[in-house]
Amino acid sequence: MAEPTGTAREGSLEAPTRHPLDWNNPEFWDAQALETELERVFNICHGCRRCVSLCHAFPTLFDLIDASESMEIDGVAKSDYKKVVDQCYLCDLCYLTKCPYVPPHPWNVDFPHLMLRAKAVEFREHGAPLSARILSNTRAVGKIASIPVVVQTVNAANKNKTARKLLEKTLGVDTQARVPTYQIPTARKRLRKLDGAGDAKPAGRTRGKVALFATCYCDHAEPGVVEDLAAVFQHNKIPVRMVEQESCCGMPKFELGDLETVRKYKERNIPILAKMAREGWDFTAAIPSCVLMFKQELPLMFPDDEEVALVRDRFFDPFEYLADRHKAGLLLTDFKQSLGKVAWQVPCHQRVQKIGPKTAEILQSVPDTEITTIERCSGHDGTYGVKHTTYALSRKLAKPVENRVAQTEATHFTSDCPMAGNHISHGLGDSPAAEHPLTLLRKAYGI
Structure with a gap:
């Protein structure tokens, strides 16, 4: 097949522009x-x-x-x-x-x-195999796994070799893959008393009061990260509350190609978020994929939806938000503890938000802290890093990151994506274990 005609082989030097997803055509x-x-x-x-x-x-x-x-x-x-x-x-x-x-x-x-x-x-x-449908239904899986009594059974089964072999045979989850350890109470229950009280001070694009989107994964498996996010923002005098109600952002179904379910999730989430946006709230989440879903993927799927655009403009990566505050002189720098050497893996879904290395900028404001930036994919990507059919490939993709982390001899290893961080630290034998940047920042503040 010949190359397209009438055009030059030279690439464009202009900034990329993205056309909407023409899925209604x-x-x-x-x-x-x-x-x-x-x-x-x-x-x-x-x-x-x-x-x-x-x-x-x-x-x-x-x-x-x-x-x-x-x-x-x-x-x-x-x-x-x-x-x-x-x-x-x-x-x-x-x-x-x-x-x-x-x-x-x-x-x-x-x-x-x-x-x-x-x-x-x-x-x-x-369609898709039943296993893929189940694994991509992250909110439902998390809710079931986080039921008292059930949670202990699920977590114990995930550490049992016989149970893991059965899980591989039924749902295709590789026996060697690291799977979530489910927690109770969930993040939303732990932080349900947050009322958002306080004086909001705008800075840059930020309006100074933030509603937290817990995310399926953090809500059920890493609630401590959401607590760290709330603590860091509150320490910086930013009023915080939880989003009134949330469904899955839709990214797992998006990656499966199940666009109609993405639409259903959008119809549950967007009216609530748009209402809160009109009331003056900004939004953030501790997982880049969920932020990207509201910043990019839903706006490209629904380019004429004014409420989707409204939510897009009010959604921020946590460190993007803090960087805007820092630029305006509103970020507290009363750090009590240095972090030493930090190896930071930049998740793909954060890199493509076009915000720059905001996580590194904020962490480097901590005295006696040195950041080594690793811009390589973890190979995890939701279910790709746990499925038996792709687990070995995901480990191969993670290897360059693991090598870089080992070479840095860092005190801390961090990734803005908890799943990516856990996947990489698993390959390193948890030496060092993964810590979310928000957790590190909270440690630095001593709060």
Whole structure:
């Protein structure tokens, strides 16, 4: 297959622009049109190959091409395209950090959205295995696992070799993968008395009072991180409360290609969040993927929804929020404890928010603290890092990060994504164990 005609091979030097996800267009769901676009984009990727180190999707594609008779995309069986799609976990890094052919370049390459489209068509036409449906229903799994008595049983089973073998056979969760340890009470119950009282002081884009979106994972498995988030913000005189009511942000279903369920979650969350936004609340969450869902993915899915846009403009990464306050002289620097050497893994879904290294900026304000930044993917990506079919690959992707952490001989290892942090520290034998940056900042404040 020849390169697209009428355009130059040179990449665009302009800032990337993102087109909305055209999922309400009948052509989006047309299998033949999808196959044609996959072939076009795969051919462009074949001629470039600069994304080969990002994830396993690109090595899979290039190996298929190189093993074909023609050693071009036309030699790859269309049925093998799915092998590439299955390896993409929609981190978005190829779009925002590597690909020179994204819009406004006339070749209009959006690899993540194309992979999402392929996942969505596959889901609509063939559904998904029961195991994938269950694992992506993170809120329901967390609620069941966090029931008193049940929580002890679940946590004990997750440490039992026989039970783990059964879990691998039934739900496809690798026996070696680290799975959550569920906690009670949940974050929302622990912080339910937060009333948001206090005087709000605007600074930059921040309005000075924040509602916390607990997230499925932190609510049920890492409630202490949400407590740390609340404590750090309150210490900085920022009124804090929990979001009135929340459902899953939708990212797990988004990655599965189940866009209709994403719509259902959006219809539950957005009216509540928009109401609170109109009342003057900003929002944050301790998991970058959940923040990204409200900042980017839902606005691209629903570009004409004014309430989605309103929530988008009021959602912040926690350290993005604190950095705005710091710039205005409103961040307290009354630190009681240094952090020493800190190895910081930057999660993909934080990098693509285009906010810069705000976590490092804030942690470096702690005296006698040295940050080593590691901009490599953890390989976890929700279920990718626990499924038996991809666990070995996820460990391979995490290895460069693990090596860098070991080389730094850091006192602390941290990642803004608790799941990524735990995945990496698991590969390191928990030496050092993962700590969320908010936990480190709370330690530095001595609160």
